[in-house]
Amino acid sequence: MARVFSGIQPSGEIHLGNLLGALHNWVAEQHKHEAVYCIVDLHALTHKHDPAQLRQATLSLSQMLMAVGLDPQVCTLFVQSHLSEHSELAWLLQCTTSYGELSRMTQFKHKSDETDFVSAALFTYPALQAADILLYDTDIVPVGDDQRQHIELTRDAAQRFNQRYGETFVVPSHQIPKAGARVMDLQNPTSKMSKSAGEGAGTISLTDDPKAISKKIMRAVTDSETEVRYDPAAKPGVSNLLEIMAAARQSTPQSVAENYSSYGALKKDCAEAVVAMLAPIQQRFGELSADSGETARLLAVGADKARHMASQTLARAKQNIGLLDGEG
Numbered sequence: 001m002a003r004v005f006s007g008i009q010p011s012g013e014i015h016l017g018n019l020l021g022a023l024h025n026w027v028a029e030q031h032k033h034e035a036v037y038c039i040v041d042l043h044a045l046t047h048k049h050d051p052a053q054l055r056q057a058t059l060s061l062s063q064m065l066m067a068v069g070l071d072p073q074v075c076t077l078f079v080q081s082h083l084s085e086h087s088e089l090a091w092l093l094q095c096t097t098s099y100g101e102l103s104r105m106t107q108f109k110h111k112s113d114e115t116d117f118v119s120a121a122l123f124t125y126p127a128l129q130a131a132d133i134l135l136y137d138t139d140i141v142p143v144g145d146d147q148r149q150h151i152e153l154t155r156d157a158a159q160r161f162n163q164r165y166g167e168t169f170v171v172p173s174h175q176i177p178k179a180g181a182r183v184m185d186l187q188n189p190t191s192k193m194s195k196s197a198g199e200g201a202g203t204i205s206l207t208d209d210p211k212a213i214s215k216k217i218m219r220a221v222t223d224s225e226t227e228v229r230y231d232p233a234a235k236p237g238v239s240n241l242l243e244i245m246a247a248a249r250q251s252t253p254q255s256v257a258e259n260y261s262s263y264g265a266l267k268k269d270c271a272e273a274v275v276a277m278l279a280p281i282q283q284r285f286g287e288l289s290a291d292s293g294e295t296a297r298l299l300a301v302g303a304d305k306a307r308h309m310a311s312q313t314l315a316r317a318k319q320n321i322g323l324l325d326g327e328g
């Protein structure tokens with residue numbers, strides 16, 4: 001089987017868009033490939049943060065990923081900072097990645113414009129991201145077009161290292177994942193639902209209670225017409241509800257639209273479908289939240305599995321680049 005790698009940062013609440021657009025694919029991929037999933041908490045240090053909040057966010061994200069269906073006995077699920085190999089390999093890759101390559105990264109330009117304090121780590125974090133991927137002899141990295149530049153840098157860094165120091169890394173391929181539901185903000189249906197929106201009326205968190213979910217969907221922006229049809233360009237609000245409903249009921253937006261002649265009925269049924277879909281996730285999340293010891297045990301299992309792979313890759317890289325073996 002091919003090995004796939006994906007990472008997710010512990011910042012903001014996991015919402016319905018994350019679930020339908022990505023995490024459902026992660027759950028499916030763990031049964032098709034050798035899947036490695038990493039909670040990239042080291043990346044969260046590139047911005048100002050509250051230490052206690054970061055610690056809790058990392059724990060909660062771990063529990064939510066398990067609640068949505070990631071099975072630590074099937075996939076490899078772990079926290080990035082639990083393996084020092086990530087930081088060690090990141091340094092080796094910084095030494096073989098140019099200033100020019102890093103300065104051309106569009107995400108750095110965008111993020112550095114959003115803050116007064118720009119950390120050195122924000123500039124070099126693509127090297128850490130490359131290390132995350134290369135440590136696991138990754139074949140496939142399923143990411144959207146917005147991350148394509150990072151994967152290209154990872155490929156370039158791996159190929160350069162291999163050419164200079166001998167075959168060391170598997171050169172990964174970028175793969176656009178199977179399209180999930182494209183969930184938009186309920187109050188601004190021309191923009192994607194976002195973690196940065198927090199607990200706003202346009203975002204459904206996976207931990208929202210049924211009443212809050214129903215209220216948000218019933219108040220979702222539609223339009224001044226009355227026809228229910230799937231037309232994202234002309235009717236983004238209605239189309240968004242149809243996308244959500246279709247994903248919850250494993251149908252298509254067009255098929256769902258055929259069953260409705262009013263927005264009110266569509267909203268009511270959409271709310272009920274989302275509440276029903278999230279109920280088992282919320283129950284499992286509650287169980288895991290009540291037993292942090294079990295979460296720690298499962299993450300330790302994942303870290304052990306990850307370390308078995310990562311340590312071999314790091315040892316190979318250190319040997320090939322010329323570092324003296326400190327064990328003998």
